[in-house]
Amino acid sequence: MSTVILTGLPVPGSPLAEELRSLGFDVRTAAAPADAAAVLAAVPADQRVAVVDSAFVGHVHALRLALTDPRFDACAVTGALTVRPAARAALDKAAALPETEAGDGPWADRLAAAVEAAGTPVQRPELGSLVAAVPATAAERQAAEAAVAAVDEEAVRLRSAVKSRDGFFTTFFISPYSRYIARWCARRGLTPNQVTTASLATALVAAGCAATGERWGYVTAGVLLLVSFVLDCTDGQLARYSLQYSTMGAWLDATFDRAKEYSFYAGLALGAARGGDDVWGLALGAMILMTCRHVVDFSFNEANHDATANTSPTAALSDRLDSVGWTVWLRRMIILPIGERWAMIAVLTACTTPRIVFYALLAGCAFGALYTTAGRVLRSLTRKARRTERAARALADLADTGPVAELAARAAGRVLGRTAPAAGLAAAVAGSAGLLWTAWAQPFGAWQTAAAAAGYAVLAGVAVARPLAGALDWLIPPVFRAAEYTTVLVLAAKADVPGALPAAFGLVAAVAYHHYDTVYRIRGNAGAPPHWLVRTIGGHDGRVLLTAVLAAVLATRAADFRFALTALAVAVATVVLAESIRFWVSSGAPAVHDEGEPA
Numbered sequence: 001m002s003t004v005i006l007t008g009l010p011v012p013g014s015p016l017a018e019e020l021r022s023l024g025f026d027v028r029t030a031a032a033p034a035d036a037a038a039v040l041a042a043v044p045a046d047q048r049v050a051v052v053d054s055a056f057v058g059h060v061h062a063l064r065l066a067l068t069d070p071r072f073d074a075c076a077v078t079g080a081l082t083v084r085p086a087a088r089a090a091l092d093k094a095a096a097l098p099e100t101e102a103g104d105g106p107w108a109d110r111l112a113a114a115v116e117a118a119g120t121p122v123q124r125p126e127l128g129s130l131v132a133a134v135p136a137t138a139a140e141r142q143a144a145e146a147a148v149a150a151v152d153e154e155a156v157r158l159r160s161a162v163k164s165r166d167g168f169f170t171t172f173f174i175s176p177y178s179r180y181i182a183r184w185c186a187r188r189g190l191t192p193n194q195v196t197t198a199s200l201a202t203a204l205v206a207a208g209c210a211a212t213g214e215r216w217g218y219v220t221a222g223v224l225l226l227v228s229f230v231l232d233c234t235d236g237q238l239a240r241y242s243l244q245y246s247t248m249g250a251w252l253d254a255t256f257d258r259a260k261e262y263s264f265y266a267g268l269a270l271g272a273a274r275g276g277d278d279v280w281g282l283a284l285g286a287m288i289l290m291t292c293r294h295v296v297d298f299s300f301n302e303a304n305h306d307a308t309a310n311t312s313p314t315a316a317l318s319d320r321l322d323s324v325g326w327t328v329w330l331r332r333m334i335i336l337p338i339g340e341r342w343a344m345i346a347v348l349t350a351c352t353t354p355r356i357v358f359y360a361l362l363a364g365c366a367f368g369a370l371y372t373t374a375g376r377v378l379r380s381l382t383r384k385a386r387r388t389e390r391a392a393r394a395l396a397d398l399a400d401t402g403p404v405a406e407l408a409a410r411a412a413g414r415v416l417g418r419t420a421p422a423a424g425l426a427a428a429v430a431g432s433a434g435l436l437w438t439a440w441a442q443p444f445g446a447w448q449t450a451a452a453a454a455g456y457a458v459l460a461g462v463a464v465a466r467p468l469a470g471a472l473d474w475l476i477p478p479v480f481r482a483a484e485y486t487t488v489l490v491l492a493a494k495a496d497v498p499g500a501l502p503a504a505f506g507l508v509a510a511v512a513y514h515h516y517d518t519v520y521r522i523r524g525n526a527g528a529p530p531h532w533l534v535r536t537i538g539g540h541d542g543r544v545l546l547t548a549v550l551a552a553v554l555a556t557r558a559a560d561f562r563f564a565l566t567a568l569a570v571a572v573a574t575v576v577l578a579e580s581i582r583f584w585v586s587s588g589a590p591a592v593h594d595e596g597e598p599a
Contacts, residue, residue: 001024001025001026001047002024002025002026002047002048002049002050002067002082003025003026003027003028003043003047003048003049003050004020004025004026004027004028004049004050004051004052004067004082005028005029005030005036005039005040005043005049005050005051005052006020006027006028006029006030006052006053006054007029007030007031007032007033007036007051007052007053007054007107007108008031008032008053008054008055008107009031009054010029010054011054011055011141014054014055016052016054016056019060019063020050020052020063020067022060023060023063023064023067023068024068025050025067028043029054033095033107036051036095036107037095037096040091040092040095041092045085045088046085047085048082048083048084048085049082049083049088049091050067050080050081050082050083051080051081051082051091051107051108051111052067052079052080052081052108053079053080053106053107053108053134055079055106055134055135055136055141056079056080056132056133056134057131057133057134057135057141057144057145057148058077058078058079058130058131058132058133058144058148059130059131059132059148059151059153059156060153061130061153061156061157062077062127062130062131062132063077063080063132064243065077065125065127065130065243066080066081066082066125066132067080067082068082068243069123069125069243069245070084070243070245070246071123071245072084072121072123073086073087073120073121074087074090074091074112074115074116074120074121074122074123075122075123075124075125076108076109076112076122076123076124077124077125077127077132078106078109078132078133078134079106079108079109079132079133079134080108080132081108081109081111081112081115081122083115083120087115087120090115090118090119090120091111091115093114093118094110094111094114094115094118095111097114105134106134109134128156128160129151129156130151130153130156131144131147131148131151133147157241158179158180158183158241159179160240160241161179161182161183161237161238161240161241162175162179162237162240163236166339167332167333167337167338167339167340168329168332168333168339168340169333169339169340169343170233170337170338170339173339173343174229174230174233174339175233175237178230178233178234178237179237179241181230181234181237182234182237182238182241183241185234185238186238186241186242190238191238191244191249192235192236192238192239192244192246192249192253193235193246193248193249193252195231195234195235195238196231196232196235196249196252196253196256197252197256198231199228199229199231199232199234199235199256199260200228200256200259200260202224202227202228202231203224203225203228203259203260203261203263203264204260204263205224206220206221206222206224206225206228206264206267207221207263207264207266207267207268208267209221209224209267210264210267210268210270210271210349210354211266211267211268211270211271211274212271212274213270213271213272213273213274213275214271217271218271218349218350219350221264221267221346221349221350222345222346222347222348222349222350222351223346223350225264225342225345225346225349226342226343226346228260229338229339229342229343229346232256232257232260235249235253236253247584247585247586248584248585250520250524250584251520251580251584251585254516254520255513255516255517255520257338258291258512258513258516259513261290261341261342262287262509262512264345265283265286265287265358265505266283266502266505268283268349268354268357268358269282269283269354269502269505271354272353272354272355275353277353277354277355278501279354279355279358280501280502280505281489281493281501282355282358282359282362283358283505284489284492284501284504284505284508285358285362285489286358286361286362286365287485287505287508287509287512288482288485288486288489288508289362289365289366289369290365291481291485291508291512291515291516292369292478292481292482292485293365293368293369293372294516294519295398295477295478295481295515295519296369296372296373296376296475296478297372298398298477298519299395299398299474299475299476299477299478300376300380300474302391302394302395302398302474302522303380303387303391303394303395303468303473303474304387304391304474305388305390305391305394334367334368334371335368335371335372336364336365336367336368341361341364341365344360344361344364345357345361348360376474377472377475380471380472380474381471381472383471387469387470387473389467391469392467392468392469392473394522395468395473395474395476395477396464396467396468397518397522397527397528398477398515398518398519398522398528399460399463399464399468399476399477399480399540400477400480400514400515400518400534400539400540401460401461401464401534401539401540401541402457402534402535402537402538402539402540402541402542402543403535403538403539403542404457404458404460404461404539404541404542404545405457405458405460405461405464405539405540405541405542406461406539407461408457408458408459408460408461408462408465409461409462409464409465410461410465411461412461412462412465422470422472423462423466424462424463424464424465424466424468424470424473424476425463425470425472425473425475425476425479427459427460427462427463428459428460428463428475428476428479428480429479430459431455431456431457431458431459431460431462431463431483432456432479432480432482432483434452434455434456434459435449435452435453435455435456435483435487435544436483436486436487436490437452438451438452439452439487439490439491439494439548440490443494444491444494444495444496444551444555444558445551445552445553445554445555445556445558446552446555447552449491449548449551449552450545450548450549450551450552452548453487453544453545453547453548453549454545456483456541456544456545457541457542457544457545460480460540460541461541463476464476480540481515481540483540483544484511484540484543484544485508485511485512487544487547487548488504488507488508488547488565489501489504489508491504491547491548491551491561492504492561492562492565495551495558495561495562496558497558497559497561497562498562499562500558500561500562500565502562503562503563503565503566503569504565506565506566506569506573507565507566507568507569507572509569509573510569510570510572510573510576511537511540511543511572513573513576513577513580514529514537514572514576514580517529517576517580521583526583529579529580529583530579533575533576533579536575537571537572537575537576543568543572546568547565547568550564550565550568
C-alpha cells in the first residue's frame with residue numbers, strides 16, 4: 001500500500017485526508033518537517049511514498065495526476081510530492097536537510113526542489129484549469145476553494161482522457177462518445193488491458209466473419225471492425241482517465257493494433273479464396289507496405305529524438321501549415337492514419353469485395369507513405385543538426401543486422417571510416433535493388449537469386465559498418481525491411497503453388513512482429529532485443545539468404561517451398577514471441593502507454 005505524509009497542522013473541515021484515502025493512500029501526519037523525516041523513516045523503502053501539505057487546496061484529479069502516475073519515479077504539483085522506490089534515497093536525503101537549508105514555501109515543494117537538485121527528474125504534470133495550491137491566509141484559502149468549485153473536474157478529466165493530437169475520424173467520430181465508455185469501464189473496475197483484449201477478440205471475430213466469403217459475413221465484419229476500433233480508442237482513454245499505465249498494457253497496446261489489422265487482411269484473403277479470387281499477394285503487399293511505412297516513421301523519429309539545432313525550412317513550413325485549421329486536418333487525413341484506414345476498410349468490406357478493399361488500401365497507403373517520406377527527406381537534407389550517439393545506436397538496432405552482415409561490416413569497417421556518410425545508404429539501396437531485380441527477373445529457384453541474396457548480405461554489412469549518423473541514414477532500416485519482405489513475396493508468388501503466399505504471409509507477419517517489438521522497446525528506453533535473439537533468427541540478411549537458398553534447393557519441388565516457409569515462420573514466431581512475452585511481463589519493462597503519432 002502507498003503511504004502519504006500530511007505535513008503541518010491539520011485544517012479544520014478539510015476533506016484532504018479522505019481524498020487521499022480514496023486514492024489508495026495510507027495517511028499519516030507530521031506536525032512539523034522534523035517530524036516528517038521520522039515518519040518517513042518508518043515507511044518501508046519498497047513502497048510509494050508521498051508528502052502533502054495539510055493546507056493543500058485543489059482538485060482530487062490534480063492529486064491523482066501528481067501522486068498515482070506509475071510512469072515516473074518522482075512527480076509533484078504545488079503542495080504535493082510523491083516518489084517511487086527508485087527515487088526514495090533522494091527523498092530521504094532531502095528530508096534530512098535542516099529546515100534552514102531547504103528553502104522557502106510548502107515543505108513538499110522544498111523537498112521536490114531538493115530531490116531535483118540532487119539529480120532525480122521530477123515530473124510536473126500540466127494541470128490546465130485544475131487547481132493545486134497551498135494558501136497562506138484565510139482569504140487565500142477562500143479564493144482557492146472558490147476556484148476549485150468553479151471548475152468542473154470531471155469534464156476536465158474526460159477531456160484529458162483523449163489524445164491531444166489524433167486523426168480526424170477518431171477526433172470527431174469516435175472520441176466524443178468513447179471517453180464516456182472509458183468512464184463507464186473505470187467505474188466498474190475494468191482495466192485498460194481487459195478493454196484491449198476485448199478489442200482484439202472483436203477484431204478476430206470480424207476476421208472470421210470476413211473469412212466466410214459471404215455478403216452477410218462481410219457486412220458483419222465491417223461493423224465489428226468499427227466496434228473493435230472504438231474499443232481500441234477506449235483502452236487508451238481509460239488508461240489516461242484512471243492513470244492505469246502498466247508494463248503489460250504497453251506491450252498489448254503496442255502490438256495488438258497490428259495483430260488486429262493483419263489478421264483482418266488474412267480473413268479477407270480467406271473469404272476471397274472461398275469465392276474463387278486469390279488475393280493473398282495483395283494482402284501480403286498491403287502488410288508489407290504498412291509495416292515499411294511504420295518503420296519509416298519509427299526510424300525518422302528515433303533519428304531526430306534528441307537531435308539539436310533543427311533549422312530546417314521544411315519544418316518551419318510545416319509548422320506554419322499547422323497554424324491553419326483546415327490544413328491540419330487535411331494533412332492528417334491524407335496520410336490515412338489508423339482511424340481513417342480502419343473506417344475505409346470497414347465500409348469497403350461491407351459494400352464491395354476484398355480485392356477492391358486491398359486496391360484502395362494499397363493506393364491510399366502508398367500515397368500517404370510517399371507524402372510523409374518525401375517531407376522527411378526534405379527536412380533531413382535542409383536541416384543543420386548533429387545526430388546523437390543514442391540516435392545512431394537506435395538506428396543500428398532497428399537495422400536488425402545478422403551474423404553474415406556483421407562479418408561483412410567488420411571487414412569493411414576501416415575502409416568505410418574514411419568514406420562519405422551517404423555510402424551506407426547507397427550500399428543498402430544497391431544491395432536491395434539488385435536482390436529484388438534478380439528475384440523478379442529470374443525464374444523460381446535460380447541460383448542467381450541466391451547469389452544476389454549473398455551480395456545483399458555483404459552490402460547490408462557495408463551499410464552499417466560506420467555509425468548511422470548521416471542525414472539520410474534513417475532510411476536504411478526501412479530499405480532493409482522492404483527488401484526482406486518483398487523478396488519473400490516475390491519468391492512465394494513465383495513458386496506458383498497453392499499455399500505458398502499464405503505461408504509467406506505468416507513468415508512476414510512473424511518477422512514484422514519482431515521489428516515492431518524492437519521499436520517499442522527502444523521507445524520505452526529499454527534497449528533493443530538481446531543480441532542472441534537477433535542472431536538466432538538470422539537477422540534480415542540471414543533470413544533473406546536462407547529463403548533464397550531454400551528456393552534454389554527446392555526449385556524442382558516448388559510444392560515443398562510452402563512447407564519450408566511455414567516451418568521458418570513457426571520457428572521465428574516461437575523464438576520471438578517467447579522472448580517478447582518474457583520481457584514485457586518482467587518487472588524491468590517500462591510502464592508506458594503509447595501516445596505517439598496516429599499510426
